[in-house]
Amino acid sequence: MEIFLVQIVRLTLQDFRCFKNLEWSPASGLNLVTGENGTGKTSLLEAMHLMAYGRSFRGRVRDGLVRQDAEALEVFVEWSEKGAGGSEAGESSAAGLRRAGMRHGGQNWTGRLDGRTVSQMGDLCAALAVVTFEPGSHSLISGGSEYRRRFMDWGLFHVEQTFLALWRRYSRALKQRNALLKTKNTDMQLDVWDRELSEAGEALTRHRQRYLDQLQERLLLLAPQLSSSVEILSLEFSPGWRRQEMVLGDALLLSRDRDRQMGHTTTGPHRADWSLHFGSLPGREALSRGQAKLAALSCLLSQAEDYAQRFGEWPVVVLDDLASELDTRHQAHVLSYLQQRQAQTFITATEMLSMIDEVAPKYALFHVEHGQLRSKA
Numbered sequence: 001m002e003i004f005l006v007q008i009v010r011l012t013l014q015d016f017r018c019f020k021n022l023e024w025s026p027a028s029g030l031n032l033v034t035g036e037n038g039t040g041k042t043s044l045l046e047a048m049h050l051m052a053y054g055r056s057f058r059g060r061v062r063d064g065l066v067r068q069d070a071e072a073l074e075v076f077v078e079w080s081e082k083g084a085g086g087s088e089a090g091e092s093s094a095a096g097l098r099r100a101g102m103r104h105g106g107q108n109w110t111g112r113l114d115g116r117t118v119s120q121m122g123d124l125c126a127a128l129a130v131v132t133f134e135p136g137s138h139s140l141i142s143g144g145s146e147y148r149r150r151f152m153d154w155g156l157f158h159v160e161q162t163f164l165a166l167w168r169r170y171s172r173a174l175k176q177r178n179a180l181l182k183t184k185n186t187d188m189q190l191d192v193w194d195r196e197l198s199e200a201g202e203a204l205t206r207h208r209q210r211y212l213d214q215l216q217e218r219l220l221l222l223a224p225q226l227s228s229s230v231e232i233l234s235l236e237f238s239p240g241w242r243r244q245e246m247v248l249g250d251a252l253l254l255s256r257d258r259d260r261q262m263g264h265t266t267t268g269p270h271r272a273d274w275s276l277h278f279g280s281l282p283g284r285e286a287l288s289r290g291q292a293k294l295a296a297l298s299c300l301l302s303q304a305e306d307y308a309q310r311f312g313e314w315p316v317v318v319l320d321d322l323a324s325e326l327d328t329r330h331q332a333h334v335l336s337y338l339q340q341r342q343a344q345t346f347i348t349a350t351e352m353l354s355m356i357d358e359v360a361p362k363y364a365l366f367h368v369e370h371g372q373l374r375s376k377a
């Protein structure tokens with residue numbers, strides 16, 4: 001199967017963090033962005049992440065993404081993908097490009113995709129595929145379960161067309177059931193939502209199980225290429241209820257009294273999680289911070305590979321502050337891995353990466369200073 005590449009050809013920012021106005025045409029392969037502390041390197045990557053996920057990896061939009069004293073930020077991304085020049089890229093395929101724009105004021109947002117207004121953030125974000133590794137990414141291994149649910153569902157949102165509808169159906173039913181649990185309710189009323197939750201939830205869980213099974217196969221092959229210091233033996237899925245023993249409908253019924261006491265639904269796919277098992281380590285708590293990062297990066301790149309296989313396109317790969325995250329040997333492994341796949345990659349660093357000329361000699365160099373980005377090619 002031929003694998004295409006998602007490639008950002010233009011990024012335009014307005015009133016985004018420290019950038020008043022910025023227009024950037026990155027290169028197709030490896031882009032290295034250098035700059036001193038606090039010049040805006042992370043913010044550049046954050047803007048791409050925002051467009052691809054509808055959120056930042058550094059908190060909510062209203063917590064500082066909009067430039068001080070400005071009303072709203074604007075991000076505009078233009079990229080090419082497999083449909084470029086063909087029929088699959090939607091309306092703008094004649095130009096060979098896709099376009100997404102977002103204006104966000106912290107509370108309200110508007111979005112446009114390929115010239116059309118979009119009303120759901122999920123639809124806007126599903127268009128552009130970006131995989132991000134940043135200083136907080138170790139949370140994928142050592143943080144709370146919401147990171148891992150988000151990770152797992154990202155893969156499914158993008159590649160399983162029915163998943164988003166199922167996920168929305170489940171979330172809606174969960175909200176209704178939780179609202180009902182907070183008021184005086186009858187068994188008959190709860191039966192309605194339990195039925196809805198269990199139909200959507202069982203289907204959702206089958207998708208998740210299948211996805212993680214496939215991801216595990218990839219991960220076991222990929223992780224040793226990045227590092228020999230973390231031996232991953234397996235990736236285990238926890239569906240959110242005792243699925244081996246009972247169907248979701250029974251689990252909901254069984255937890256009904258407790259749910260009434262607690263005022264919310266305590267069991268089900270909204271509590272799903274997954275975990276890694278390591279050779280010669282008692283568990284994730286025993287990992288060093290660097291090892292947790294390598295494990296997280298292995299998961300993220302496995303996800304990118306899976307996306308490429310299923311969707312026929314390599315996502316854009318964003319690596320913030322790589323040198324402060326990994327030692328030189330591991331940086332080199334990551335770079336050569338990405339180089340072989342020709343993925344469009346963005347790396348930020350305060351200094352030049354010492355091994356880059358040896359490992360990945362073809363790269364574009366940019367430098368940020370005073371709210372401006374200059375090419376140093």
Ligand SMILES: Nc1ncnc2c1ncn2[C@@H]1O[C@H](COP(=O)(O)OP(=O)(O)OP(=O)(O)O)[C@@H](O)[C@H]1O
Pocket residue numbers: 016017018019035036037038039040041042043044064065066067068321350
């Ligand atoms: N809403 C905002 N308005 C104006 N400036 C902001 C806003 N939010 C952040 N900044 C500033 O933007 C700058 C860029 O921050 P960013 O985290 O992108 O820098 P960086 O180059 O990644 O730094 P480091 O090397 O320390 O990681 C910082 O100086 C920060 O104070």
Ligand SMILES: [Mg+2]
Pocket residue numbers: 041042043320321
């Ligand atoms: Mg930074």
